[in-house]
Amino acid sequence: MTIDRRRLICPSLTRPMSTGDGCLARLAPLDRALEASTLHHLAVASDTWGNGVLEVTRRGNLQCRGFPCREDDTFRPVLGVLPGQAGSRFPISLDPIGLLMPQPAAVMRALYVGLHDRLRTSWLETHVAPKISLVISAGGGLGYDTLAADIQLHVTTGANACCIHVGIGRSLAPGDMRWQGMTSSPERAIDAVAALLWAIGDQGPLVRARGLPDEALPTLDLQPGHPAPTPTYAIGDTLAEPLARLWGVPCGRLDSTTVAALGDICARLDLTLWPIPERRLLIVGERARDADQALRSLGLIDDPRQPLPYIDLCAGRDCPRGGIDTHATARRLAALLTALPPTVSAHVSGCPKRCARDVPALITLSGDDRDDRLRFILNGQPGDPALWEGANHDDAWTMLTALVERVAQCPDESANVEHWQACWQALCDEAHA
Ligand code: SF4
Incomplete structure (x- = not known):
């Protein structure tokens, strides 16, 4: 295991980063909801090997600090808690709202698996800037389409077809993308992403999408088009289909007791949970409203004015x-x-x-x-x-x-x-x- 001491690389469970308060390990973006049993595992893992606090980051990832910075297998038990954590080094964020609906979910999963396969086996794995970020959004209003990203695939589905818009980040500003076009074919969208990453990698090992000049953009096999703006949900909002509630996490920190209590609530009411951008939790399930009182008593926030x-x-x-x-x-x-x-x-x-x-x-x-x-x-x-x-x-x-x-x-x-x-x-x- 390698302990990284620089901020050029995103810390992960297999490659934690040394910080002032021990090692920081960040979970790769989740490709499935957290269920009660996983929450209980994470509570024990953060208590046993970290500082007992699970953090929800601004990008909607989970991380834990305070691990001893030893070059050994300290993190291996945490790796076992969640599948998919030891895969490609490219983090690909998935918009959970799309995964909760059958049609976009099938397209998003095809993109997710296809991208990981393509990236894992190619020159890109070693030649593109380590912090390159990819987002597969579904325009669901949870903040994924405005997440700063090097590459965004924006998936929308209609009655008979899907539409995948391909964008490349112009700056660090939320949602500032250069849209390259659209396709209904996941394979063609993956080809477009690979071509864009090759072009970025050609600019240098630390260059990000925003450093790629317009004249170096590759020609892509896409139709012209860009996605329409979508409404956004705030803390305290309720989504109707599927039924879900948005909660804020105070300072993005959940201590292990709270994580275990969240697991208990999910088990009792048959709910699942996603960490999502802006340090929020999406609580999903037919009985999501029944959890309000219990979640408030844990200190979670449903007042959108609360900073x-x-x-x-x-x-x-x-x-x-x-x-x-x-x-x-x-x-x-x-x-x-x-x-x-x-x-x-x-x-x-x-x-x-x-x-x-x-x-x-x-x-x-x-x-x-x-x-x-x-x-x-x-x-x-x-x-x-x-x-x-x-x-x-x-x-x-x-x-x-x-x-x-x-x-x-x-x-x-x-x-x-x-x-x-x-x-x-x-x-x-x-x-x-
Ligand atoms: S955790 Fe806070 S107090 Fe400790 S070294 Fe880092 S910034 Fe300083």
Whole structure:
């Protein structure tokens, strides 16, 4: 087994990544729903070999941290819990809504199996950037058609035929695709994906789809066309066919007790569960509504205005380097941010390392392993210069409360960094007047 120490490769169960709080192992995107027995297995596995917390990532994957970074078989028992985890190194995300309906499911499964076979046996396995991501979406409104991806296959089905649109990622922005065309043939769609990956690989071993110039796009055997926009579902929504409910996961973290309790609920009500993008769970089954009270009592969220699912946080005081209680800090921050739309990105970190999030957030609160100071960083990451820092945390919360109240006076501007900076400047001016 190889332990990876770089962020160039997606961590997996067979190739975990070393982080500040032990090794991180991420499950490959699931190709089947989690049933009660699997949830019970995962609860035991995360407790026994990891830190006891299963994380639901922004892309809808499951991961666990805190594994000892030894080059041995630590992860093998976890591999046995779920089939399909030791396959191709290319993660292919599958939109569960399509898999729950017979017609798109057959096409999506043909694409999924065919792509894995093609990728596993070709030059691509070793010559395309390790973090290349593929998505097979069904336009089901669960966030797969807007997931940042190098290649997206968008499957829709009508009365007699299916339609597979092939797109290549233009940027990291959600759903920003260059649509190449459509076909009704899964084989032709797989040929198109392979041709696009060859073209990307030809640009260099670390090049992603967004680095492929238009003039290097291959000619594909596709009809012109691009998919129509689809409505999106939010936390708290209920899907009618099949019956399913959407729940938010606080900070994307489920401790092993909660995972086991989810298994109990699924067993009792004959439900299944999918982790889906934006740290949500899709609870599927005829009795999905009967689980509401039990899921709320586990702390899951069905209020779409609640920002807690979107706050990134690390282990904090559970890690030797953590200078603050990240859980309590995140809950207090979430209570403040309910005044704003839930799209404001936030990160709570125990120290200047970036274990929980490696891209800037609009709001970052960070502790340090050398002192008790709390740092507030605007539009940056832990370790970046702080807008405010101090050992008196009450002062920090007074300041943050005033800032958020000021920003909330123009909620449409709440994702605009310049608006935050202007509000901060106004508060400073008033304090010095
Ligand atoms: S305190 Fe958090 S960011 Fe720092 S090393 Fe530990 S887990 Fe990583």
